[in-house]
Amino acid sequence: MFRRSEQDKRPQVQIFVDGIAVAARQGDTVSAALLASGQDARRSTAVSGAPRLPYCMMGVCFDCLVTIDGVGNRQGCLVPVAEGMQIEIQKGKREIGK
Amino acid sequence: MTVAPKREAYDVVVIGAGPAGLAAAATSAEAGLSTLLLDENVGPGGQVFRAIASTPVTERNQLGADYWVGADLVQALRASSAEIIHRATVWSLDRNLEIAVSVGGASAFVKAKRVILATGALERPFPIPGWTLPGVMTAGAAQTMLKSSALVPDGRTVIAGQGPLLWLLAAQILRLGGRIDRILDTAERGNYFAALPHAFAFLTSPYFAKGLSMMREVKAKVQVVSGVTELSAAGDGQLASVSYVAGGKRETIPADLLLLHQGVVPNVNLAMAAGIEHGWDELQLCWSPVLDASGNSSVAGIAIAGDGADIGGANAAVVRGRIAARAAVEALAPAAGAKLPAMATLRADLAKAERGRIFLDTLFRPSPQFRIPSGDTIVCRCEEVTAKDILDAVAIGATGPNQLKAYRRTGMGPCQGRLCGLTVTELMAQARGKTPQEIGYYRLRAPVKPITLAELAAVPKSEDDIKAVVRG
Numbered sequence: 001m002f003r004r005s006e007q008d009k010r011p012q013v014q015i016f017v018d019g020i021a022v023a024a025r026q027g028d029t030v031s032a033a034l035l036a037s038g039q040d041a042r043r044s045t046a047v048s049g050a051p052r053l054p055y056c057m058m059g060v061c062f063d064c065l066v067t068i069d070g071v072g073n074r075q076g077c078l079v080p081v082a083e084g085m086q087i088e089i090q091k092g093k094r095e096i097g098k
Numbered sequence: 099m100t101v102a103p104k105r106e107a108y109d110v111v112v113i114g115a116g117p118a119g120l121a122a123a124a125t126s127a128e129a130g131l132s133t134l135l136l137d138e139n140v141g142p143g144g145q146v147f148r149a150i151a152s153t154p155v156t157e158r159n160q161l162g163a164d165y166w167v168g169a170d171l172v173q174a175l176r177a178s179s180a181e182i183i184h185r186a187t188v189w190s191l192d193r194n195l196e197i198a199v200s201v202g203g204a205s206a207f208v209k210a211k212r213v214i215l216a217t218g219a220l221e222r223p224f225p226i227p228g229w230t231l232p233g234v235m236t237a238g239a240a241q242t243m244l245k246s247s248a249l250v251p252d253g254r255t256v257i258a259g260q261g262p263l264l265w266l267l268a269a270q271i272l273r274l275g276g277r278i279d280r281i282l283d284t285a286e287r288g289n290y291f292a293a294l295p296h297a298f299a300f301l302t303s304p305y306f307a308k309g310l311s312m313m314r315e316v317k318a319k320v321q322v323v324s325g326v327t328e329l330s331a332a333g334d335g336q337l338a339s340v341s342y343v344a345g346g347k348r349e350t351i352p353a354d355l356l357l358l359h360q361g362v363v364p365n366v367n368l369a370m371a372a373g374i375e376h377g378w379d380e381l382q383l384c385w386s387p388v389l390d391a392s393g394n395s396s397v398a399g400i401a402i403a404g405d406g407a408d409i410g411g412a413n414a415a416v417v418r419g420r421i422a423a424r425a426a427v428e429a430l431a432p433a434a435g436a437k438l439p440a441m442a443t444l445r446a447d448l449a450k451a452e453r454g455r456i457f458l459d460t461l462f463r464p465s466p467q468f469r470i471p472s473g474d475t476i477v478c479r480c481e482e483v484t485a486k487d488i489l490d491a492v493a494i495g496a497t498g499p500n501q502l503k504a505y506r507r508t509g510m511g512p513c514q515g516r517l518c519g520l521t522v523t524e525l526m527a528q529a530r531g532k533t534p535q536e537i538g539y540y541r542l543r544a545p546v547k548p549i550t551l552a553e554l555a556a557v558p559k560s561e562d563d564i565k566a567v568v569r570g
Binding site for chain 2: 052059063
């Protein structure tokens with residue numbers, strides 16, 4: 001859906017999406033890294049289980065909700081990636097304890 | 099930069115580091131007032147100057163000269179004594195000017211003598227069939243990724259809607275080598291006539307020449323369909339095609355990415371939760387705060403600057419930020435005001451920056467069919483409530499957005515009405531034969547952004563707080 005422009009010379013950052021290593025760039029938000037990864041990053045909604053991807057990328061729509069380092073319901077579009085970050089695509093509602 | 103505020107109280111707290119907030123905080127700090135700037139993003143710039151201090155897009159002409167203006171604002175702010183905290187989510191502001199802010203998973207409270215809200219705008223909801231499908235995003239979302247991560251659309255891409263941002267985005271995508279297959283222009287032809295009386299101000303404003311050259315640049319490379327009167331997205335769990343009607347003819351084209359845009363509206367959540375009076379703006383079709391000429395709201399001590407005050411664009415936002423900060427300086431340290439540009443100069447700057455806006459607002463007034471959906475089209479994305487669900491609730495007695503919550507939970511999901519509120523108001527107003535002003539809006543309350551119970555439980559408590567809830 002999206003690709004990186006060649007002029008982007010930022011250093012790589014390795015994150016893990018459902019356990020699979022993904023190369024992101026320093027300064028990417030989690031959502032941008034997911035959309036650039038080419039992987040299926042669709043979450044499913046808490047109400048009907050419908051698949052969704054980020055819609056606004058500016059912190060207002062909450063369609064980027066994702067589990068980051070064990071904490072659920074994080075807005076992926078507001079969190080910058082960090083080396084070794086563990087991302088889980090959230091299926092349905094946030095689980096208790098996450 | 100993700101550390102808690104250094105002090106418990108400030109002269110001025112500015113919320114939002116877009117054009118208005120950057121200008122306001124720099125002005126206030128230059129006048130010697132203790133100033134705190136709180137911003138939710140990773141770096142300064144807001145949306146229009148998104149990633150201005152970190153963008154990987156190094157070829158300056160690709161983003162355009164208007165973007166790089168933001169770098170000067172950031173430099174002026176950083177040279178000042180203002181304290182700046184990013185990744186700081188303000189979740190409460192009350193009439194006592196007490197602010198609750200979440201930084202790095204913990205909340206802090208700060209008091210201000212004056213608060214300047216510079217929370218900006220968000221894109222108007224674009225509730226068409228299929229707008230919740232993966233692969234459908236806002237134009238602003240694509241622009242955010244372009245500026246902050248140099249990402250460009252790669253698959254079959256359709257841009258639909260209207261307004262200046264749409265053309266700017268298209269030009270930027272093309273300059274960075276991205277792909278656009280078609281642009282579907284939904285601007286209503288009749289609007290050209292309505293806008294005509296305001297054309298002189300527009301033709302003599304800087305928007306005109308810039309807008310025209312950008313449209314030429316885009317039209318030379320992309321097929322543009324104008325006069326689009328119907329629009330929908332379809333696919334099974336993922337966008338597969340976009341259908342539209344133009345000139346009475348329907349066409350369906352395959353697509354991987356659909357970018358929607360029909361203007362921006364004030365982001366009212368924090369201001370409304372603070373109890374600030376708002377009114378329905380019939381020209382811009384949104385809620386706008388009731389403000390005096392210096393941006394002061396109905397709540398003493400809180401001013402609003404930038405697009406959160408009234409959609410006027412980045413240049414107007416910068417001036418509004420300076421005006422609001424100057425008013426704060428006059429109130430708190432009148433002698434220091436002498437260092438700043440005179441209020442009359444600032445007001446003249448604002449009039450200049452706002453030149454041509456009425457023309458744009460009239461020309462790009464979105465059509466009813468793209469604001470007020472029907473049938474199975476989702477209105478509330480969070481709770482997955484359709485237009486028909488809402489009309490059914492009206493038929494059995496729901497009178498306005500707040501009653502509707504009890505029927506359908508609209509606006510009660512995590513986005514707190516940001517993506518459905520305007521649609522719900524207009525849909526219910528139409529169904530009940532009332533004006534949007536009469537129908538009203540959701541009653542918004544803190545926390546305006548979700549925080550965890552653990553974070554709430556960990557906030558510092560006074561003896562009185564504990565006594566209020568603990569028995570015996």
